[in-house]
Structure formats: C-alpha cells, structure tokens
Amino acid sequence: MHSLTFVKGQDCTLEQFLNSPLYNQNFDTSGLAATYSGGKQVRVGCNVGFSGFFKLICVEGEWDSKGRICTLKPCGHPGDSENADFQLEKGEDFVFGSQVKYTCHKGYQMVSRTNYRRCMAQGWDGNIPVCEAQQCPIINVDELVHVNGNIEEATFGNVVRFSCKSSSKVLFGSAEMYCDENGEWVGKSPTCKEIICTAPEIENGEVLEQIQEYKEHQILEFRCDRAFTRADARSPKCTKQGARAEWSPTPQCEPITCQLQLGLKGTSYEPAYKNTPECQEVTCSxxxxxxxxxxxxxxxxxxxxxxxxxxxxxxxxxxxxxxxxxxxxxxxxxxxxxxxKRCKKPHIDDANFIGVVRESYRQNEHIQYACKNNVIVTLTCKENGWNGIQSCSACSNVKVPNGFVVPYKDTLYYTCEEGYKLPTKGWWAEAKCNDIVSSELQPCIENTKCGDLIIPNAKVTVALPGESAQVNCKEGYSTKVSHFSCRDGKWDSNGVPLKIICTPIAKPCSPPRKVQNAVLVTPYQEEYLSNSTVTYKCRESYTAVGETTIRCMTGQWGETDIMCTPPAQ
CATH class of the missing domain: 2.10.70.10 (Complement Module, domain 1)
Known part of the structure; x- marks a missing residue:
C-alpha cells in the first residue's frame, strides 16, 4: 500500500507587498486582505488622483506582478482664454494636483471670480476665466467742441480727437486723448475760446495803440526806432495758426542797411571820395x-x-x-x-502773464504770471533758461484741512496729520489733477470719529455726523443689524461682518454658465438674487436657438438649451 502526501501552496501576505520593491505610495491598499493563498491574483487600486491597472500574483509564497503602476491622472489642456495667457503655477504638467494661472493681456481686466484652474480627480475645476477690455469713463466736453470718436463707451486703445466747431475759435487743451491700459484718459479735455492776440513787446520798436488784446483779423499798428525799419512791409494781423492765436507776420524791426554797387574785383571804395583806390591785402587783427x-x-x-x-x-x-x-x-x-544768451518767451498752460510780454529776455530779467487759483509766479532768466517755473494745474495749490498733500506727475496724493484719519479704509488717497476740486477730496476726521459706513446692498443714513447710522437693505435682502453706533472711531456691528449685514431673502445664484459665441446683456455680478433673470445675446450674424432668458430660483438657474449657430455658408 502506498501513502499520498498533500503539499499546501505557500501563502503571500499584505505585509510582504508593503515591504517589497513592487509597492509605492500611490497604491490604495485599504481593500486588500492580510493573506492570500498561492496562485491567487489580486488587483490593487490607486489613490484619488491616480490611475493604473496593477495585479499581484502569489507564486510560491512570493508576490509577482503585471500591468501598469499608479501614476497621476492627466487633465488635458486647461483651455485658452481670449485676451489672456496662462502658465503652470503648480506642477510640471497638466496632471492631478497641478494649477494654472490666467493673466489678462495689457488693457484688459479679469471679470471672473477666480483667475486659476486646478486639475482635480474628475478634470479641471471651474470655468475658463474671462478678460474684458478696460473701459474709460465718459468725457464731458464743452458744447463748442467737435468730437471725433466715442467718448461714452471707449475701451483700451481708442483715440478721440477734438476740434472747434467754429473757425473763429481756438482749441485750449489736448487735441486728442486716448484710453490707456488702466482705463484712464491720457490728455486734458479741451475747450474752445475766442481768438485773442496780446500786444507784443517789439525790440527796437513800439506799439502805437493803447490796446492790450486784439481780436481775430485786427491789425497791429507799430513803428520802429530811428535807424531801424520793419522786417516785413505787411501789417501784422491777429490770425489763427493751428490751435493758437499769433501775429502774422511777426512784428519785428531790423537795422537799416544800404546796398553798395559791386566794385571791381579786388577793390573797395568809399562813396564820399573820388580818389584812385588803393588795393591792400585783407588781414584780420x-x-x-x-x-x-x-x-x-x-x-x-x-x-x-x-x-x-x-x-x-x-x-x-x-x-x-x-x-x-x-x-x-x-x-x-x-x-x-x-x-x-537770452531766454525766449515761455509758454505755460493755463497761465496769464502780467504786463507786457517780450519775445526774449536778458539774463537776470524777470517775468510774472498768474494761475487761475490767483497764485503769482515770478520767473528769472538764467544762463540755462527760465528759473522758477511752476505748473498752473489744479494740484499746485490744493490744501486738505488737518492733512497734507504731495503732487506727483499728474496725480495729487494726500493723507492726514497725527490724530486724524481719512473716512475710508486707507491711510492715504489720491486724485487726478486734470479737473480736481477741493470739495471732492476726502476730509480728514478725528480718530475718534467714524468715517463712511459702506454696506453692500444697503442704503445707509447717518443720523449724526460720524456718531450713529440707520441701515435699510435693498429689495430682496433682509437685515441682521439695522442700527449702528460709533465707538472709539469704529462702527459697532455687534460682531456681524459688514458684508453679510444685508443677506438675500432667498438663496442667490452664482454667475450663469458660458454659452459659446454669446454674451449676457446684463452687468456681471458675483451673485444674482432669486427670481432675477438674465438674457443671452448671440454675436453678430449668429442665430439663437432655444430660450435666451433664464431665471434664478432659490440658488439654481433654470435649464436652457440655448445655442448660437453660425450663418449658413
């Protein structure tokens, strides 16, 4: 009789796998058993954000493997944004955990809530950020000025040109302005004024009339001193030349000279003498x-x-x-x-010169002019030009009670003295010099006083200057705090953040989804009240298919299958 012996296959353990070269931290081993019998095949999953197909095979008590290990999941291209570029902020490729940041082109601003996208387990999160062109404010111009260009809806790069409607006027200010990349106009809005020439100071001559200002086409009567004559026989007339009023021709006096008839070659003569001329070698001392x-x-x-x-x-x-x-x-x-060396007549915008102005001045001579704010400026002619020139812009003499100002280029910066503050959050503020008005500058208030109370979606009524305020929320919002008191220079809101004082009665909606080849004809908002509507409009020549208006209902936009189809070929 023969006896049979059965040999049991050796088992493989989870601990063996965890300590083997086959294991890496991207595997998800939470679902694996502690022990597997010989010949058993086990699929090992991947952690969130990783993908692969990996199997373990238990062979004679040792683990063998086949398939792909777990690697980062790819998200593909994040998507291009018109008028913007993007770059990787995190990671080295478009895979799980990476992040791209979008930056608007020069002259454009980000209108999306976020400027980045992240590669998640299910793909890129959020929507492709949107950049829109910077828009410049409306320009207010004099009714006498003709405008060539759009002054109400101008965007970055747009140029507006000005001229006077009447040929009897001259332009004072910029002949053109353009909208820069910051949404601000470069140049000063012009005005049109009557053509006026002032009585000139004539070297070696004098004006015959006691008139200080001449209108267009008026003639200047002047005479030259003894031994001098007019440089041009025509009478000077007040004329519009380009954008300025000038005398044409310029009134000038020059020395009287007599032209001698040409003598014989190599000779010279004096008319008072008739003796035979002598020829001498020409030398210079x-x-x-x-x-x-x-x-x-x-x-x-x-x-x-x-x-x-x-x-x-x-x-x-x-x-x-x-x-x-x-x-x-x-x-x-x-x-x-x-x-x-002499100094030529200076040209200073918005300045009125005092007294008679000459075409040129000797060194150490003075000239004065007055600005619109009644500031008198004295200039001195020096070797390298005029000394003491000051601008007549509105920034040159602006004062802030209990504060001080610092003009820099075309901007006025100002702040408050010790013990005072601005009513806004910042400790300093700025204003453009172009058409600044002192009353438009923020006042400096005592540190114990409260400044402006700004609450989103609310109308605030201040009962006493900087001491108490009443809050009324806009329609569709409810208030958590209706009355505020000023305590130690700060508004007391009972611990409630100002941005949530007025909250929507019903849950609002986030911005609607983007539709290809369409825009929303509604201003962009970070949230939209329940029961509000927005309307899509297709680009030129495209046709809308489906319902173009959707409504926000308790945090959700009504579904729409709108599409914008291109024109038929």
Missing part, C-alpha cells in the same frame, strides 16, 4: 580776451585763414555747430563771434 569770448590768438591772420575760439559763461557762439572763426574781406566771421 589779432584777438585778445574779451567780455564775451575767452580764447584768443596773438598773430594777425590773412583772408581765408581760420582760428578756433570759445565763448565765456553767459554767452554762446552765433553758429552753435562751429567753433571756428574765418578771416574774410569784412573781418572775422561770424560777427559777432559770441552772443549773449
């Missing part, structure tokens, strides 16, 4: 230091010879491009070698 030039040459030079020279401080060469003097029949050229 040596130059010694002078009040206007510093360089000199000790020897006498002949016709055609040249010498280098330089001007002293306060003087400039007559020909700025050349520092060479040339000897010729009439002496040294140029003549004079150096001229006194």
């Amino acid at each position: 040596k130059r010694v230091p002078h009040v206007s030039w510093g360089s000199h040459w000790p020897q006498t030079l002949k016709s055609g010879e040249m010498a280098r020279y330089g001007c002293k401080r306060g003087y400039t060469r007559k020909d700025d491009r050349n520092d060479i003097a040339t000897c010729n029949r009439d002496g040294w050229h140029p003549n004079p070698l150096c001229e006194e």
Whole structure:
C-alpha cells in the first residue's frame, strides 16, 4: 500500500507587498486582505488622483506582478482664454494636483471670480476665466467742441480727437486723448475760446495803440526806432495758426542797411571820395580776451585763414555747430563771434502773464504770471533758461484741512496729520489733477470719529455726523443689524461682518454658465438674487436657438438649451 502526501501552496501576505520593491505610495491598499493563498491574483487600486491597472500574483509564497503602476491622472489642456495667457503655477504638467494661472493681456481686466484652474480627480475645476477690455469713463466736453470718436463707451486703445466747431475759435487743451491700459484718459479735455492776440513787446520798436488784446483779423499798428525799419512791409494781423492765436507776420524791426554797387574785383571804395583806390591785402587783427569770448590768438591772420575760439559763461557762439572763426574781406566771421544768451518767451498752460510780454529776455530779467487759483509766479532768466517755473494745474495749490498733500506727475496724493484719519479704509488717497476740486477730496476726521459706513446692498443714513447710522437693505435682502453706533472711531456691528449685514431673502445664484459665441446683456455680478433673470445675446450674424432668458430660483438657474449657430455658408 502506498501513502499520498498533500503539499499546501505557500501563502503571500499584505505585509510582504508593503515591504517589497513592487509597492509605492500611490497604491490604495485599504481593500486588500492580510493573506492570500498561492496562485491567487489580486488587483490593487490607486489613490484619488491616480490611475493604473496593477495585479499581484502569489507564486510560491512570493508576490509577482503585471500591468501598469499608479501614476497621476492627466487633465488635458486647461483651455485658452481670449485676451489672456496662462502658465503652470503648480506642477510640471497638466496632471492631478497641478494649477494654472490666467493673466489678462495689457488693457484688459479679469471679470471672473477666480483667475486659476486646478486639475482635480474628475478634470479641471471651474470655468475658463474671462478678460474684458478696460473701459474709460465718459468725457464731458464743452458744447463748442467737435468730437471725433466715442467718448461714452471707449475701451483700451481708442483715440478721440477734438476740434472747434467754429473757425473763429481756438482749441485750449489736448487735441486728442486716448484710453490707456488702466482705463484712464491720457490728455486734458479741451475747450474752445475766442481768438485773442496780446500786444507784443517789439525790440527796437513800439506799439502805437493803447490796446492790450486784439481780436481775430485786427491789425497791429507799430513803428520802429530811428535807424531801424520793419522786417516785413505787411501789417501784422491777429490770425489763427493751428490751435493758437499769433501775429502774422511777426512784428519785428531790423537795422537799416544800404546796398553798395559791386566794385571791381579786388577793390573797395568809399562813396564820399573820388580818389584812385588803393588795393591792400585783407588781414584780420589779432584777438585778445574779451567780455564775451575767452580764447584768443596773438598773430594777425590773412583772408581765408581760420582760428578756433570759445565763448565765456553767459554767452554762446552765433553758429552753435562751429567753433571756428574765418578771416574774410569784412573781418572775422561770424560777427559777432559770441552772443549773449537770452531766454525766449515761455509758454505755460493755463497761465496769464502780467504786463507786457517780450519775445526774449536778458539774463537776470524777470517775468510774472498768474494761475487761475490767483497764485503769482515770478520767473528769472538764467544762463540755462527760465528759473522758477511752476505748473498752473489744479494740484499746485490744493490744501486738505488737518492733512497734507504731495503732487506727483499728474496725480495729487494726500493723507492726514497725527490724530486724524481719512473716512475710508486707507491711510492715504489720491486724485487726478486734470479737473480736481477741493470739495471732492476726502476730509480728514478725528480718530475718534467714524468715517463712511459702506454696506453692500444697503442704503445707509447717518443720523449724526460720524456718531450713529440707520441701515435699510435693498429689495430682496433682509437685515441682521439695522442700527449702528460709533465707538472709539469704529462702527459697532455687534460682531456681524459688514458684508453679510444685508443677506438675500432667498438663496442667490452664482454667475450663469458660458454659452459659446454669446454674451449676457446684463452687468456681471458675483451673485444674482432669486427670481432675477438674465438674457443671452448671440454675436453678430449668429442665430439663437432655444430660450435666451433664464431665471434664478432659490440658488439654481433654470435649464436652457440655448445655442448660437453660425450663418449658413
């Protein structure tokens, strides 16, 4: 008789797998048993955000494997946003756990609630962020100004041009303005004023009439001093030239000169004498230091010879491009070698000059002008130009009681003195200089006083200046706190955050879903009240299919199958 012996296959354990090279932390082992018999095959799952197909096989007490290990789930491309770019903020590829951030192009702003998308286990979360063009505010212009462009709905890059409706007016201000990337207009809104010329200061001459201002087409009567004559025989007329009023031709007096008939080649003559002329070699005398030039040459030079020279401080060469003097029949050229530096008549916007204004001024001479705010400014002509120029913009003399201001470029920045504060959250504020009005600046209040009380979706009535306030919520909202008191410079809301003082009576809806080739003809909001409606409108030439208006009901938008179909080919 023979005896049979049965050999039981060796088991494999979970602990063996966890300690083997086959295991990694991306596996989900929560559903595995502690022990498996020989020959058993077991599928190992993946953790959330990972995918794979991995099997364990128990062979003679050891684990063998086949299939793919668990790797991060891919989400694919996150989607392009018009007028925006995106980049990976987290991770190195579009896989589980990665995050992309969208950034609007220059001149556009983010209108979506979030500017990022995250790769989740079920794919990309949220919607593709939306960027819209920055819009500039409406420009208010004088009724005498003609506008070429859209001043009410202008967006980044739009340009508006101005001109006067009447040819008898001139434009004061910017001839054009453009909407910049920050949604602000660059340039000052212009006005149209009557064409007026002021009586000029004429060097070596004088105006004959006691008139300070001349209207368009009026003639200027003037005469020149002895030994001088008019540079142009025509009478100067007040004329519109471009955007300014100027005298045409410019009233000027020049020295009277007599033209001699040309003599024989190589000769010269004096009309008072009739003796036989003598011909002498043309030479130029040596130059010694002078009040206007510093360089000199000790020897006498002949016709055609040249010498280098330089001007002293306060003087400039007559020909700025050349520092060479040339000897010729009439002496040294140029003549004079150096001229006194002068300051030309300055041009300052919004300024009214006091007294008679000349075309040029010598060094250390003064001129005054008045700004619209009655500030008098005195300028002094110096070697390098006018000294003391100040802007006549509204920012130049603005004061804030119990505070101080700092003008910088075209903006006025201001804050409060110690013991005072601004009624808003910030400790400083700003205002544009273009058309600033002091009353529009925020006042500085005592630290113990309360500033403006701003509550979303509510009308706030302040009973006493900075001491108590009554809150009334808008239709569709209910209030949690209706009365506020000012305590130590802060509004007491009984611990309730201001943003939830007025809450919707019914659950609101988040922004509606995006429909391809369509927009909502409703301002964007972070939430919409229950029972409110929005309407989709297709882009030009596209046709809407389905119901275009949807209603918010207790936190959910009514379903719609709207589509925008392209035009038939």
